[in-house]
Amino acid sequence: MLDSCLFVIFGATGDLAQRKLYPALYNLLIEGRLPEDFAIVGTGRRFETREAFINMVDESVSRFSRRKEPLFKDRFHRMLHYFRMDFANAAGFARLASFLTKLEETLQSQGNRVYFLAVAPEQFGPITEQLRSNGMVRYSPDTWQRLMVEKPFGRNLESARTLNDKISALFPEENIFRIDHYLGKEMLQNLVAIRFANSLFEPLWNNRFIDNVQISVTETEGIGTRVSYYETAGALRDVVQNHLLQMLTLTAMEPPVNLSAQAIRNEKVKVLQAIKPMTPSEIRVNVVRGQYAAGTSEGRAVVGYRDEEGVSPTSTTETFVAMRLFVQNFRWAGVPFYLRTGKRLARRSAQVIIEFKSMPGVLYFETEPRLRPNLLVIKVQPEEGVALQFNAKKMGATEGVVPVRMDFCQNCELPHNSPEAYERLIADAIRGDTTLFTRWDEVEYQWRFIDTIIKTWQDTEPGFPNYEAGTWGPEEAEALLRRDGRRWHIFD
Numbered sequence: 001m002l003d004s005c006l007f008v009i010f011g012a013t014g015d016l017a018q019r020k021l022y023p024a025l026y027n028l029l030i031e032g033r034l035p036e037d038f039a040i041v042g043t044g045r046r047f048e049t050r051e052a053f054i055n056m057v058d059e060s061v062s063r064f065s066r067r068k069e070p071l072f073k074d075r076f077h078r079m080l081h082y083f084r085m086d087f088a089n090a091a092g093f094a095r096l097a098s099f100l101t102k103l104e105e106t107l108q109s110q111g112n113r114v115y116f117l118a119v120a121p122e123q124f125g126p127i128t129e130q131l132r133s134n135g136m137v138r139y140s141p142d143t144w145q146r147l148m149v150e151k152p153f154g155r156n157l158e159s160a161r162t163l164n165d166k167i168s169a170l171f172p173e174e175n176i177f178r179i180d181h182y183l184g185k186e187m188l189q190n191l192v193a194i195r196f197a198n199s200l201f202e203p204l205w206n207n208r209f210i211d212n213v214q215i216s217v218t219e220t221e222g223i224g225t226r227v228s229y230y231e232t233a234g235a236l237r238d239v240v241q242n243h244l245l246q247m248l249t250l251t252a253m254e255p256p257v258n259l260s261a262q263a264i265r266n267e268k269v270k271v272l273q274a275i276k277p278m279t280p281s282e283i284r285v286n287v288v289r290g291q292y293a294a295g296t297s298e299g300r301a302v303v304g305y306r307d308e309e310g311v312s313p314t315s316t317t318e319t320f321v322a323m324r325l326f327v328q329n330f331r332w333a334g335v336p337f338y339l340r341t342g343k344r345l346a347r348r349s350a351q352v353i354i355e356f357k358s359m360p361g362v363l364y365f366e367t368e369p370r371l372r373p374n375l376l377v378i379k380v381q382p383e384e385g386v387a388l389q390f391n392a393k394k395m396g397a398t399e400g401v402v403p404v405r406m407d408f409c410q411n412c413e414l415p416h417n418s419p420e421a422y423e424r425l426i427a428d429a430i431r432g433d434t435t436l437f438t439r440w441d442e443v444e445y446q447w448r449f450i451d452t453i454i455k456t457w458q459d460t461e462p463g464f465p466n467y468e469a470g471t472w473g474p475e476e477a478e479a480l481l482r483r484d485g486r487r488w489h490i491f492d
């Protein structure tokens with residue numbers, strides 16, 4: 001049985017809460033995955049009344065939820081509470097503390113709480129400080145208080161450390177849930193199952209049989225309404241530092257000794273430790289950055305990044321990154337990992353592609369020197385599934401071999417879309433399972449690697465814009481693989 005608890009959201013009227021949190025909570029309610037005694041407390045400045053807050057939540061569920069069964073609405077409304085406050089005002093926290101205690105008395109939820117910080121990172125420190133000074137985190141063996149924090153977790157190693165010191169002064173590591181929402185995606189969890197539950201793949205999962213690995217998160221969208229955040233972040237901090245490096249860890253890690261959070265995270269961090277550091281001149285050769293110019297995206301004309309509203313006309317923020325890196329350990333030495341992400345690219349897709357080594361150049365390979373390699377594709381989105389590309393005889397012909405494909409689509413036959421990442425993440429935080437969250441040492445090694453790139457970039461002029469919206473990014477990203485005699489695979 002799940003412990004009863006309060007789910008307290010700081011930043012309850014913001015974009016993330018509306019798009020992701022309320023829909024996820026509503027789906028968890030429909031599926032019976034919330035505790036019996038459970039209340040959601042939204043805090044913020046925007047609304048004067050609980051009714052206005054509930055209207056906003058309703059609107060967010062009807063716009064963004066994958067399931068909308070109205071039957072559960074009344075119950076959901078009863079769970080929703082609103083506390084109006086300004087985070088800059090210390091007195092507000094004292095009032096919030098007594099509001100929560102009173103609510104707990106009626107709910108009998110024993111003081112168990114999840115605090116969700118859906119606010120700008122500058123607020124993480126001040127809010128946790130107020131939680132401490134108002135006695136909102138207690139150390140008792142029978143109750144728990146957990147903290148869920150959204151990215152960005154710092155903007156370099158130093159700021160991430162400062163942030164972490166602040167929150168870990170109050171919460172022990174097992175009560176901190178640092179979100180990388182990609183870990184909540186079904187197919188990334190499935191990647192681990194596919195690797196370690198099949199005798200077919202694991203024996204081949206190393207530098208003797210794998211030629212290269214390609215991990216990409218490509219988007220057709222621009223930056224939408226997040227200009228002020230994105231201008232100071234860029235694709236490297238926004239996606240490579242977290243989602244792509246986390247996908248890399250799951251792809252490359254050794255089998256954990258068991259499936260506990262600790263064991264899995266121990267193996268993931270070893271991958272990050274094994275990423276071969278690059279010198280500034282290696283970074284210049286192996287890391288490509290880009291920024292989109294005007295072009296056509298999904299059939300309509302779109303402006304270039306520098307012409308987006310609110311963006312500086314001389315902005316040097318990158319909207320695209322591609323890189324080649326090596327994981328320097330026994331399993332992977334010599335195998336390039338190519339990572340790529342970008343906004344306003346030709347297609348929305350997230351995939352991990354394993355390219356196996358080619359056969360010796362005999363038999364079929366003498367006459368068909370361009371035979372395609374075997375590929376294993378983990379399709380994370382939009383379609384979720386696994387595809388295997390291999391070569392087979394051309395049907396009906398006396399000779400000739402062609403690539404064919406076996407496809408498993410995980411989300412094709414579901415009555416509803418598959419669960420959103422945040423459903424799994426919120427449910428796990430309520431259960432106290434940290435497996436799908438990033439441990440501090442992982443974040444630390446991610447920043448260490450990213451910091452070297454940021455530093456090198458500071459010294460060079462990027463030459464932006466350098467790719468047209470709606471394409472696959474700058475030509476240098478193609479050249480990065482071409483130089484190695486390879487190419488990016490794009491899999492439908």
Ligand code: BG6
Nearest residue numbers: 151181217219238239243350381
């Ligand atoms: C977020 C980034 O973490 O991930 C966004 O801040 C990006 O810029 C998003 O668009 C991609 O997530 P998803 O789940 O839509 O692939």
